[in-house]
Amino acid sequence: MKNILLLNGSKELKFSKGKLNTTLQELAKETLTSLGYHIKETIIDKGYTIEEELQKLMWADVWVYQMPGWWMGEPWIVKKYIDEVYIQGKDQFFINDGRTSANPSLNYGTGGLLKEKKYMFSLTWNAPIEAFNLKGEFFDGVGVDMVYLHLHKTHQYMGMSALPTFICNDVCKNPQIPTYLENYKKHLEAIFKA
16 A cells, blocks of 8 residues: 555635645645655646546555535535546446346445555535534534445445545634644554554
């Protein structure tokens, strides 16, 4: 697990310049490089070529997504990236959907070919952590990873396994940038320090 692809899914808008996600991506690059990892990155909003992305994805042992939470999920540019790039890599990512003609009702999602690869989400949200974790609050206690179940299942479909998710909360109403950076560095070191 020495090659890591950093995928920055932030998008610059009038009201948000994506600075926090860019800063977190830079911190990840610096921290992981200092731990001896080889890093490649894609800043999705700056454009990409599908063939180059497929080469990066296959090269990487770990894919780290850096992205804000928009309307209860990933920004549209991340979904567009997945739709455009992953379908072109289908022959490298999965053999089939896992079902057989002998039993077409079972084993859906078990045909992934990327069983040696891992992925991680690093997220920024204006919602406080309590909105995810407390029963009766907005997400009714389901937790961050259940909000992203569709993305977890996308990667599981390809055979990948998840590393622990990182999240910065309350980033607009009560930003705590030094704390986010300190916590993210600790998160990365806890996962990737050999």
